[in-house]
Amino acid sequence: MRAIGAGITIKQYFGSTSRTSSIAPEYLQQLTQQIKDQLEDPITEKVTRRLMLSLSQMQSQGLALPPEPGVDPSAAHVSTKESCVDPSGNDPDTSDSYKCGLYIEEYPPRLVALGRVYAGSTTIHNIPLLHDQVKVGVEEIRDADAPILVPTKEVKVMGQALNTFLAWPTHLVKRLSEHVF
Numbered sequence: 082m083r084a085i086g087a088g089i090t091i092k093q094y095f096g097s098t099s100r101t102s103s104i105a106p107e108y109l110q111q112l113t114q115q116i117k118d119q120l121e122d123p124i125t126e127k128v129t130r131r132l133m134l135s136l137s138q139m140q141s142q143g144l145a146l147p148p149e150p151g152v153d154p155s156a157a158h159v160s161t162k163e164s165c166v167d168p169s170g171n172d173p174d175t176s177d178s179y180k181c182g183l184y185i186e187e188y189p190p191r192l193v194a195l196g197r198v199y200a201g202s203t204t205i206h207n208i209p210l211l212h213d214q215v216k217v218g219v220e221e222i223r224d225a226d227a228p229i230l231v232p233t234k235e236v237k238v239m240g241q242a243l244n245t246f247l248a249w250p251t252h253l254v255k256r257l258s259e260h261v262f
Contacts, residue, residue: 183217184253185227193227193239196220198254205248206233214248 104112178197184190202216203209210216214231225240231248235241 178218180257181217182255182257183219183249184255185230186253190253191224191227193224194219194222194242195257198256199246205246208248210248213251215251215254216246217249217254218246219243 178199181196181198182192183194183196185193196217196219199216199218205216219239219242222239222243225238227239229236229238229242229247230250230253233247236245236247
């Protein structure tokens with residue numbers, strides 16, 4: 082039996098610890114990469130799910146999403162959601178719709194497009210309109226760089242919106258006389 086007396090340290094009594102690894106560096110690097118790969122995909126999926134949920138909540142609350150960088154407003158727009166076809170069956174020559182100006186909130190409000198309001202519609206691209214939104218069909222662009230106030234996956238700026246349907250805040254839609262513009 083050993084006894085600790087004066088002048089003997091713990092290191093002297095138990096011996097010093099070895100700090101060298103018995104794992105080969107190549108194996109350690111491979112193991113680290115495997116752990117990284119196993120963690121990266123679930124984390125990416127979780128972050129993507131949360132981001133998409135937040136974006137859909139923003140859109141359902143009528144908040145505009147920021148435009149994607151590098152979007153060219155003069156690029157040709159081809160709808161993949163048949164947004165150029167009026168799914169509600171509204172006839173532009175009937176009382177179901179009327180000509181309007183689409184404005185963005187500035188002081189004073191700025192006209193960015195001319196179009197047609199479809200008063201009886203309650204959805205757009207299978208998404209319900211909020212109580213303060215109306216369905217509009219864009220017929221003429223006045224400012225191609227203006228942001229879309231309720232953007233879709235396909236349409237972020239007004240230059241992409243010609244001949245498509247959009248949700249637009251009711252207070253920024255002004256009825257036009259047939260003699261104006």
